[in-house]
Amino acid sequence: MxxxxxxxxxxxxxxxxxxxxxxxxxxxxxxxxxxxxxxxxxxxxxxxxxxxxxxxxxxxxxxxxxxxxxxxxxxxxxxxxxxxxxxxxxxxxxxxxxxxxxxxxxxxxxxxxxxxxxxxxxxxxxxxxxxxxxxxxxxxxxxxxxxxxxxxxxxxxxxxxxxxxxxxxxxxxxxxQITQEMWHKYLFITTLSGITSLMESPIGPIMELDTGRHTVESFLEELAAIMRKMGAPIQETITTDLANKISSLPYNMKSSMQRDLEKSLPLEADHLQGYLLQHANGMAVPILETIYTKLRIYEKNN
Incomplete structure (x- = not known):
């Protein structure tokens, strides 16, 4: 080929x-x-x-x-x-x-x-x-x-x-099952990039706090609820599976979005968080709204 x-x-x-x-x-x-x-x-x-x-x-x-x-x-x-x-x-x-x-x-x-x-x-x-x-x-x-x-x-x-x-x-x-795997990675990367960028921290210090872990778990549930509403073929256990995966990441792990934010580079906020927010259609998604607002303000200032 x-x-x-x-x-x-x-x-x-x-x-x-x-x-x-x-x-x-x-x-x-x-x-x-x-x-x-x-x-x-x-x-x-x-x-x-x-x-x-x-x-x-x-x-x-x-x-x-x-x-x-x-x-x-x-x-x-x-x-x-x-x-x-x-x-x-x-x-x-x-x-x-x-x-x-x-x-x-x-x-x-x-x-x-x-x-x-x-x-x-x-x-x-x-x-x-x-x-x-x-x-x-x-x-x-x-x-x-x-x-x-x-x-x-x-x-x-x-x-x-x-x-x-x-x-x-x-x-x-x-x-x-590539379509399902793409949705699973979408859920993972949108959560990890959003949380680390919001907190301006590697994932380890976030997850060692009860409030940080709870925020990650709640954000996964918010996003999964939107995806299910969209008809995405995600597994029933995916939020628990990904919460465990995020817990096992290296302590100093930063998302690529967070690194781009630190370097004042363009972000994929609309493609990741923004796309799901568009499909929330009145659902209560306070963490997603907070993260997207932060990212949009960053983009307006850079």
Whole structure:
């Protein structure tokens, strides 16, 4: 399969790099500045799971003329509209699009742009960043990418994707319940990002206080109630499961949203917390309203 990875940043660069390392036909769609930098340094991965220095094939939006079988999309939600326009020239009627964004709202945007059949489900669990030289740094064991047909079917195309992913030095996992898994991660990441950003604290000090733990548990229940009202296929025990998962996180763990807030960077508040608030429709969700208000005030001031 011809694979196009949109961007060569911390997530796309890592998983695309692992596929390239395996010997797959991978091309990276990048900005001109990143292209020039990578042409000098190569795509470098420094990871607890194994280092790699690769020579990637690079194109920019000015290099249209070919299409791809599979497109990996891991942009931030506030860059999605532009990313959709950037990849249009590289999409044909058989192209499969695998988004790795947090949340759910991006699915509707991608389906509207490319059609119901083009978009499969996906998510990832990985802590990774770029250093000042553009090297990809990945320091924790987890490097998991989960994907599957949103219908749960084992279609011929998803089996082809599985064959391409198998054997790469990362945990590529085919799921027949990808839609449920995306909603579960949405609940997890929206809670963790919202609480740590509101409290301006890593998760450990929050969870060691009875009031902090109660706030996390109540927030999970608020969000789950909205999701159930929306018809989301979440498990009955998911709020308890995620409360336990959050309790087991490293003491100094910060969400990426909290880190972005500390650096005065853009946030995904509308895509995560805001999307659910829009669907609350009169439900009592005081914690969600408080968190969203804080994030919106931050965005107005930055």
């Amino acid at each position: 011809k694979i196009l990875v949109v961007g060569a940043g911390a997530i796309g660069g890592y998983f695309g790099g692992r596929l390239l390392e395996k010997g797959q036909d991978v091309t990276f769609l990048v900005r001109e500045g990143r292209k020039q930098a990578l042409e000098k340094t190569g795509l470098q991965i420094e990871s607890i799971n194994g280092n790699a220095k690769l020579v990637p094939r690079l194109i920019t939006i000015n290099d249209s003329g070919e299409t791809f079988d599979l497109i990996l999309l891991s942009t931030k939600s506030y860059h999605l509209a532009q990313a959709i326009e950037d990849i249009r020239p590289f999409v044909n009627n058989e192209t499969t699009i695998l988004p790795l964004l947090n949340g759910i709202a991006h699915l509707d945007q991608l389906i509207e742009a490319f059609g119901e059949d083009a978009v499969i489900g996906g998510l990832c669990f990985i802590e990774t960043t770029l250093d000042d030289q553009g090297k990809i740094l990945q320091k924790s064991p987890s490097h998991q990418l989960i994907y599957g047909e949103r219908s749960g079917e084992r279609t011929p195309r998803i089996e082809k994707v599985r064959d391409v992913f198998n054997g790469a030095n990362a945990s590529f996992e085919l799921s027949t």
